[in-house]
């Protein structure tokens with residue numbers, strides 16, 4: 530359907546990630562641009578329309594969003610809403626016949642994620658998850674070293690991502706909107722890293738919630754959680770995520786060497802080293818690299834890259850939910 534023009538992307542939900550990262554990226558991307566917006570806030574519609582030269586006919590709200598089906602300038606709908614809203618908007622976008630990018634975590638349950646994959650398949654549209662680190666050089670190097678066994682078999686991974694959360698009233702601290710705490714928000718990157726470094730799926734998980742030291746913020750979501758997993762080739766993983774500790778690192782121990790990224794997962798600049806010395810890799814804007822990567826592949830093949838597709842998001846949802854089940858029950862959960 531693409532006639533050599535840039536792919537038109539419509540962002541749904543103009544919050545901080547859409548504004549400070551994705552819109553910025555879409556001004557720099559080669560194969561796609563910001564063609565439309567979907568917002569519940571009229572003042573943002575006016576501001577974005579002026580700033581990005583978006584015509585009125587490409588501006589929607591949550592009520593009239595389905596009319597996007599008739600808009601030929603929109604190729605891809607990109608859902609950047611609070612987690613519990615991803616399911617509804619991905620389903621509506623698929624029904625409108627649009628390809629869909631969805632932010633992480635894909636959904637707040639395995640059932641929803643399965644429905645999202647099925648709906649996009651049925652509508653014959655692509656579904657991708659906004660896994661920016663799949664296009665980031667330091668994480669790609671960790672993936673290469675792990676999967677290609679550059680330092681031999683991976684035996685152990687330590688992966689941690691946490692930050693100190695601010696505003697106690699934000700949606701991230703409300704289970705109904707977030708589906709969980711730091712595990713859903715940033716721990717997902719640790720789960721992702723264990724999967725792309727080993728190139729395998731975990732066999733089982735055990736997990737423990739950390740103490741609640743702040744009853745105001747952590748009334749409905751966890752404050753922190755640790756987990757352990759085993760992979761088929763015997764790699765063990767120790768993971769930790771928190772909304773009270775600032776930590777961001779990946780340590781990979783293999784039979785003949787090691788790799789360490791720190792900072793590993795944030796917007797960077799990331800840093801890393803191996804036993805051979807500092808990693809000298811390009812510092813990129815993650816969201817620009819991601820959108821370029823996805824749109825180049827889509828333009829060439831009609832598909833989103835398989836490593837960020839809906840099935841990959843679904844696999845992560847199964848693991849996140851197993852971690853919660855293990856932490857709640859105190860039992861080892863098989864996957």
Ligand code: NDP
Pocket residue numbers: 541542543544545546547567568569570573609610611612632633634659660661700706714
């Ligand atoms: P924000 O709270 O900053 O923005 C969310 C936006 O969603 C709001 O501004 C609003 O936009 C819209 N919205 C609609 N209904 C609600 C509601 N009930 N409560 C709150 N907002 C609502 O969140 P973020 O931008 O930080 O996060 C959005 C998504 O992006 C999340 O899924 C998050 O996990 C993901 N994310 C991914 C990152 C990454 O690195 N890949 C980094 C940060 C976030 P409007 O006014 O236009 O209607």
